[in-house]
Amino acid sequence: MIRLVVKRDKKTVGDFEFNKRKINIGRLPENDIVLSMDRVSRFHAIIDHIGSDYIVTNRSAGSKAQVNDEPIDSVPLKTGDVITIAPFTIEVVIEEEEIIEDTNVNIARPKRWDVPFGANMTDADVDYVLSLPPFSEIDQSKFPASASLRDILRNDTRVLHFKQGDIVIREGDYGNSAFAILSGSVRVVLGRGKSGLPSSTLGRRRRQAKNFLRRIAQLWSNPNEVEVRNPSIYKSASDTRRKSDEGTRIFLQDVPKVLDKYNTASLKSGEFFGEIAALSRTPRTASVVAEQDSTLLEIRWQGLRDIRKRAKDLKEYIDKIYRENNLRGHIKEHPMFKHLNEEQIDTVVENTIFETYGDFEWYASFKKDKKSNAGKSSSDAIKREPIIAEEGNYPAGIIMIRSGFARLSQKIGHGHRTIAYLGAGSDYGFEELAHNWRSKQQVFSQKSLRAVGYTDVLIVPTKIMEEIVLPSYKKKLPPLIKPSKRENLVDLQGSGVDKIGSHMMEFLVENRFINGTATMMINLDRCVRCDDCVRACAAAHGNNPRFVRHGQQNDKFMVANACMHCSDPVCMLGCPTGAIHRDSFEGQVVINDITCIGCQTCANSCPYDNIRMVEIRDDEGNFILDEATNGPIYKATKCDLCVDQKGGPSCERACPHDALKRVDMRDLETLAKWINR
């Protein structure tokens, strides 16, 4: 039982005892505690009795309810707590538990393998896979009992059968899985973009957005309660999955004729593919087509991660092909090497060095640093970043960023000035190499390159560049470097700093906002704080806004706490079920609410605190509870860029003052134009 003593100006105006699941507090008479004041919202707060806990949740869009003088969203109560709904205070006394009528909905708490990747995967399939190399060579005793190899194969893989001509994966799609060929063979189409299979052949289709009527219906069908879900969806989740295990496939007619037009490679039984996208969280780099009727094992990346952790040989094998495929594919596609013949490409590939800087799970140290350095100068941060190439050293070769980010900086006095950030596809050092090849007056590296978080780079040594690449280079080489240029610290023409300003550049790099492909930036000089963006977001998401109009600020620009749909979405790293994933068409990072088990891994991993865990309710506002522990069920929520609505993010469209923009940080031009608008 809970006793609530309502006071105003220290005088008691009500003393209530409740023994029920929900206690509503607000201005309207239908509340359990009626606070008749205009300043109080119609339904200001609710106290939920869950298990032995009483949890108070703010329901007011205006002034928030407070507990012990702290504004709250939702907090558990204890005896002695004081809830403030100005001008009233409510003292809380929780008394001995009694049996009360239960109106909450109970479901089993979702777990990692509740929804297996392959619903039709049988023990016989697992035995079959285990009888084939490389799985037959894995030492099963290295796996813990809680996640044995059998369990991983049973739950994180599925056996798929492809007919000749079926497209297995498509270049450009975001994939979270790799494939092992159990029988048959596949052809990898090596060309990308225009030199790859055309979109029409690949049968690309957009995600089904809500139709017009369903979008209009949101006006009245959005629930009044927060975070409402239909509990029956979770109960029938596994049934739904079974139907879609081997859906309709796109196929190529006359495979040899079509594929002969393209540069392809054949992969046979026992080989892997698709591991690049699965491990580096990047789009698929090539399309793969079944060359003949084939059986493939698709492994979602969570399973691949666990297998790599325990099976050393397989890890080395996967890492080897990952590096080989990554390297060769990247070199072949790079504009700098396009003019080379196969033999020259082979020489370049042979001599190219693949290096990794920083930490693959960089977000943990970043978050820790952010907390410990809050409010302090960030000038030391650059010194902690691993140096890929240093200003003043002789250029060892061309450095090509394969994935992750790097900071380009130049010494000024005793510090470093960030000039630009480089992402995947950018190069470093070509200007110096081209100069040294043509001029007797040799120059050193003009700038430093440092890994921001985690960076994969390919280095083509100077010797190879000078002997193979530069002599046959067909495009115009960059101008010679003037000896005085290095001394001229303000000469930053054409650099990133020139476009967006030094302070903004440092701010974006320091806080790793450069990772965002849809970063929500708000121009505070134009924002009238009307919250139309928040309301539009809520309207598109069942009355639940998926961002907070607040965040770090630099000058007049704010980066709001909204999912940035990162180039390197580290939130996906630890998800045990693959619930957080990239949309296969446009690459938005989205959460599958059904397979989310509420483990908070993504929310803890997100370096920007843009994922919120919420307690879910049924449409009457009752919490949906775990039937075993009676505790609330949590789900991860975040901005999904209105992926199921047409026309892109509602927030941007709803801003009447052009104050809000979703910015792709890879596109510095557009960012600069918006900043200097």
Add this chain to the structure above:
Amino acid sequence: MMTFIARRCRNLILFGIAAAFFFVLYQISVSSLQPTPYYSGWTLLVMMVFLALLNVRKKFSFLPMLGKASKWLQLHLYVGVLTIFIFAMHLQFRMPNGTFETLFALVYIGVVLTGLLGLYMSRAFPKRLTSHGETIFYERISVLRRQICEESEKLVFDSIAETNSTTLPEFYTKRLLPYLKGPRNVLMHLLGSKLPYRRLLNDMDVVERYLNNIEKEVFSDLKEYIESKENLDHQHALQSGLKYWLFVHIPLTYSLLIFLVVHVVVVYAF
């Protein structure tokens, strides 16, 4: 992406062309003895309904075919100003007569003035908010205000034991506490005046002369609270202004629409 200056220039040119077009039409209509008020009346009605639709557009944020809200607002602003010309033409550049007509005109003027005021505020206030201290959530302001009040009160009264003097507590109770307790000087903040704040600082400077060293240390901390409270008041005043001007503009708009319907009925009935 068009710069704001380029957009403004383009829109002003288009506005000028539209205004000239309507004026020429008006002159032609008058000189050819056409029923000018009939045409200008219906034009005004269409324009006013369109202007009122901005609020409806906000409810349909999930329909991309309606376009961006910013485009709607631009149209709302320029069409809104254009109605002033059409309204003047409709009145045939004379003062309205009769109670109904006068009331109708007054409501219209109210809508226009509140609209222009809102435009000024929405262009000027965000810049002032950004340049003046930390940006604070509107909903958090009252909480922070009370926190400042309680903390400063504790600071002052806890210091009595150490300072053995009541100069500071007395000044605090009489002069500072009323300032700290609630939002103050809303109008002055809206007008951008710092006069009340300077007066308060002057009063504090005077009192500081009567304090010993320990009291001065407490006083220095107290000044930081006062500075924070000043920022809170500034944020509160300006954000309230940005929020609440619509509470005048929109009801007046609905009143205007009612007047409009009655006016059309009356014109056609008699």
